[in-house]
Amino acid sequence: MTNHPLKELIADKAQLAALADAYDTPAYIYSNQRLQANLERLDTALKNNFDKYHICYAIKANSNPNLIAALKSQLPSLGGDCTSPGEIEAARLAGINPRDCIYTGNYESPADLQYALDSRICINLDDISSLDRLARIRLPERLSFRLNPGFGKGMFAQINTGGEKAKFGVPRRDIINAYQKALDLGVKRFGLQCMTGSGVLDKDYFATLLKAILDSAQNIDNELGIKMEYISIGGGIGIPYRDEDQPIPIDYVMKKLGKIFYQYYDRKAVDCPALWLEPGKYIVGDSGFVLTRVTGIKKSYRTFIGLDAGMETLLRPALYQAYHRFLKVGDPDAESIGKVDFTGRICENTDRQAIDRPFPAVAEGDLIAIMDAGAYGFVMSQSYNSRPRPAEILLTDNGSQLIRKRETIEDIYAKCQL
Numbered sequence: 001m002t003n004h005p006l007k008e009l010i011a012d013k014a015q016l017a018a019l020a021d022a023y024d025t026p027a028y029i030y031s032n033q034r035l036q037a038n039l040e041r042l043d044t045a046l047k048n049n050f051d052k053y054h055i056c057y058a059i060k061a062n063s064n065p066n067l068i069a070a071l072k073s074q075l076p077s078l079g080g081d082c083t084s085p086g087e088i089e090a091a092r093l094a095g096i097n098p099r100d101c102i103y104t105g106n107y108e109s110p111a112d113l114q115y116a117l118d119s120r121i122c123i124n125l126d127d128i129s130s131l132d133r134l135a136r137i138r139l140p141e142r143l144s145f146r147l148n149p150g151f152g153k154g155m156f157a158q159i160n161t162g163g164e165k166a167k168f169g170v171p172r173r174d175i176i177n178a179y180q181k182a183l184d185l186g187v188k189r190f191g192l193q194c195m196t197g198s199g200v201l202d203k204d205y206f207a208t209l210l211k212a213i214l215d216s217a218q219n220i221d222n223e224l225g226i227k228m229e230y231i232s233i234g235g236g237i238g239i240p241y242r243d244e245d246q247p248i249p250i251d252y253v254m255k256k257l258g259k260i261f262y263q264y265y266d267r268k269a270v271d272c273p274a275l276w277l278e279p280g281k282y283i284v285g286d287s288g289f290v291l292t293r294v295t296g297i298k299k300s301y302r303t304f305i306g307l308d309a310g311m312e313t314l315l316r317p318a319l320y321q322a323y324h325r326f327l328k329v330g331d332p333d334a335e336s337i338g339k340v341d342f343t344g345r346i347c348e349n350t351d352r353q354a355i356d357r358p359f360p361a362v363a364e365g366d367l368i369a370i371m372d373a374g375a376y377g378f379v380m381s382q383s384y385n386s387r388p389r390p391a392e393i394l395l396t397d398n399g400s401q402l403i404r405k406r407e408t409i410e411d412i413y414a415k416c417q418l
Contacts, residue, residue: 378390
């Protein structure tokens, strides 16, 4: 029996059938109620444990400006965590001032850095060589470096972004040199950032991470006299993808982080830094699902259920072998009659959304929900095999809102000159 927070919505066959008729399938469906509940839970936990904090929503998780605007309307202080010029623009379209955002690129081009400088965003550099490229353009008044503390943690090896094998961040051994160089060049104001992986459900990991960051911040202060304006622990807070997964106890986590933070800093001091957090998946991940329709059932060496949502719609299973819950619309607790593979219509054998998955009886035309697709879902979709990208729909108290039109075949080729 599933315990998903959107279970009641998936059980409402009439509503989802109406959405499928109105917007076609596949489609990304988002619950504004769940989106706002996630943000409120996180903001409350931070407010209860930190005097100064700032949430920068990780726009790479889901860059639809309508969703970001919904979050901004709930939390006016919301900033954005941006990794590209396009994500800076998404924040701007949603009403977020780039000055309230952080820009963390990697191996940035001069054009990337120019765009970031012109937007007046808070620039967070991935490497000392990034500072060299930035200095050839101009230096901002404030910047930070991304620390690689020598360890990391992620749900999959591919999304572990810390440690010796990660392509990200300044090694701990070089971090003082990075800030020394920035000082020598004339930078006046600083922060320190670290992001070591995504999808973490270990409630004690973030305490270990924060201690490592604060140790480096203290060393930088002792050596160079730099008082950090903010300490960012990045994002990485996970969500349950399986029924047996337990959600991270965010109140417990923030209470523990607050105790550690104020062991290093006097919370009453004027120069006490703010804690910055860059969550994405935690806020938007379980608020969205893919509504898809069964297109065919094949009895071969194994049983395949074909869907109109393949790896072009949701890439994570093919890319990471990620697990997503599949629920039968109208009966999410229906009993399994056997194991099946879910596949799409893409000409790749890796186009498997699930393998050997117990599932109830279905027929062609039935609707299925692929859960927890709000983060790294649509943003990773593409038009491989010339399949147009799906629509996005936001469910609010007032009904449904089309927040991105379905792509057409004509759209795919619109930029081609013939």
